[in-house]
Amino acid sequence: MKENQISPAEWEIMRVVWTTHxxxxxxxxxxxxxxxxxxxxxxxxxxxxxxxxxxxxxQTKGRxxxxxxxxxxxxxxxxxxxxxxxxxxxxxxxxxxEVMLENSVLSxxxxxxxxxxxxxxxxxxxxxxxxxxxxxxCDCRHEGGK
Amino acid sequence: MKENQISPAEWEIMRVVWTTHxxxxxxxxxxxxxxxxxxxxxxxxxxxxxxxxxxxxxQTKGRxxxxxxxxxxxxxxxxxxxxxxxxxxxxxxxxxxEVMLENSVLSxxxxxxxxxxxxxxxxxxxxxxxxxxxxxxCDCRHEGGK
DNA sequence: TTCAATCGTTTACGAGTGTAAACTATAAAT
DNA sequence: ATTTATAGTTTACACTCGTAAACGATTGAA
Numbered sequence: 001m002k003e004n005q006i007s008p009a010e011w012e013i014m015r016v017v018w019t020t021h022x023x024x025x026x027x028x029x030x031x032x033x034x035x036x037x038x039x040x041x042x043x044x045x046x047x048x049x050x051x052x053x054x055x056x057x058x059q060t061k062g063r064x065x066x067x068x069x070x071x072x073x074x075x076x077x078x079x080x081x082x083x084x085x086x087x088x089x090x091x092x093x094x095x096x097x098e099v100m101l102e103n104s105v106l107s108x109x110x111x112x113x114x115x116x117x118x119x120x121x122x123x124x125x126x127x128x129x130x131x132x133x134x135x136x137x138c139d140c141r142h143e144g145g146k
Numbered sequence: 147m148k149e150n151q152i153s154p155a156e157w158e159i160m161r162v163v164w165t166t167h168x169x170x171x172x173x174x175x176x177x178x179x180x181x182x183x184x185x186x187x188x189x190x191x192x193x194x195x196x197x198x199x200x201x202x203x204x205q206t207k208g209r210x211x212x213x214x215x216x217x218x219x220x221x222x223x224x225x226x227x228x229x230x231x232x233x234x235x236x237x238x239x240x241x242x243x244e245v246m247l248e249n250s251v252l253s254x255x256x257x258x259x260x261x262x263x264x265x266x267x268x269x270x271x272x273x274x275x276x277x278x279x280x281x282x283x284c285d286c287r288h289e290g291g292k
Numbered sequence: 293t294t295c296a297a298t299c300g301t302t303t304a305c306g307a308g309t310g311t312a313a314a315c316t317a318t319a320a321a322t
Numbered sequence: 323a324t325t326t327a328t329a330g331t332t333t334a335c336a337c338t339c340g341t342a343a344a345c346g347a348t349t350g351a352a
Contacts, residue, residue: 007339011233015283025299031282041342044300049339064299074245077234081246084230087157088223094256099220100227100243101263107275110240111264117247118257118264129253136177137161153309171329187312190330195309210329 004053005083006076012036013046014055018073022059022066089138091131150199151229152222158182159192160201164219168205168212235284237277 006014012035016028029043038046047067050056057070085093106114131140152160158181162174175189184192193213196202201222202213231239252260277286 005338008229008233009340012283015233015235015279019282019284031280035280035283038340039342040298041344042340045342046340048301073234074241077242078245078249080230080233081242082249084226085246085250087154087161087226088219089161090251091253093250094252094260095220096223096227097243097246097250097252097256098260098263099224100231100246101260101267103224103228104231104239104243105236105275106240106243106267106271107237108268108271108273110243110275111268111271114240114244114247115261115264117244118261121247121252122254122257125252125254125257127254129251129256133161134177134181136165137158137181138165151308155310184310185312187314188310191310191312194331 004055005079006050006053006055010046010050010055011076013043013050014069014073014076017056017067017069021068023068024064024066028067089131089133089140091129091138091140093129150201151225152196152199152201156192156196156201157222159189159196160215160219160222163202163213163215167214169214170210170212174213235277235279235286237275237284237286239275 012032013028016031017023020027020031025044025047026040028047029038029040032038032043047056051058051067055070055076056067058065058067060066085096088096101114131138133140158178159174162177163169166173166177171190171193172186174193175184175186178184178189193202197204197213201216203216204211204213206212231242234242247260277284279286
């Protein structure tokens with residue numbers, strides 16, 4: 001239903017193009033041979049779909065096509081994480097992020113950066129987050145407790 | 147390809163069952179009427195798929211079925227977030243979590259909790275996270291810099 | 293100029309998903 | 323006992339996704 005999501009397989013293509021662009025389909029194919037068993041046509045299909053979705057732009061360099069990203073990695077990550085967080089009760093977003101944090105290997109710098117962001121957010125954070133769930137989809141009491 | 151993922155529509159069902167169980171299909175249907183336009187058969191199809199995937203268990207209470215979760219919400223969230231984080235370079239996991247944090251509304255308690263976890267992780271966190279990408283899928287130099 | 297390599301495009305096809313009608317079995321009511 | 327409401331199961335169908343072969347156009351080589 002969501003408009004123009006990047007599927008997992010398509011994501012592999014995007015990562016290559018985000019890293020190097022402009023880039024041709026064959027170059028993308030060669031890079032991905034290290035990781036996947038995709039045949040050339042498979043790679044091309046995925047590229048074609050990304051172009052159709054508006055995720056890649058094409059330039060006709062000479063007589064070949066070259067591809068470049070039409071969206072940034074950060075934007076795409078944001079859309080993906082947004083979609084994920086929409087699936088949980090707004091009061092559980094914090095716990096969800098905590099789960100990710102627990103299971104991730106992060107560098108000292110990452111942690112410092114995160115900590116600083118948290119410090120910043122504390123200044124304006126509410127005491128409690130309002131629940132926005134349909135009654136029955138979470139344990140939050142909606143009517144002010146019974 | 148991934149084994150037994152919970153799709154977005156199925157997730158709606160799971161949230162209801164996680165909140166209240168055991169619960170019948172009609173009860174699930176009624177609760178979701180508040181949020182979706184699903185017909186009863188649609189709800190039943192989704193429930194059936196979840197049972198087949200092993201996400202829900204059934205008890206024959208009297209002569210009706212009642213459903214209960216076979217996996218916890220936390221487990222499911224973990225699997226979802228794991229899948230998400232596998233799509234980015236391991237060195238960018240921190241930034242990804244940062245994006246989520248930036249765009250989320252969190253309570254003071256959430257932030258305090260997160261901060262404590264970060265404090266804890268700092269004790270064992272590496273100075274840098276190793277990149278595990280296929281060459282060409284991220285900007286990390288793999289050969290020790292050129 | 294003709295052939296072979298290489299592009300991108302079109303077509304294909306099975307699995308999963310969103311959505312739902314049709315069907316079957318059974319239990320409760322009359 | 324027969325009807326009716328309800329439960330779960332089967333079937334359906336269009337769309338997306340993963341995977342890839344086939345096709346048509348173009349170009350560089352012979």
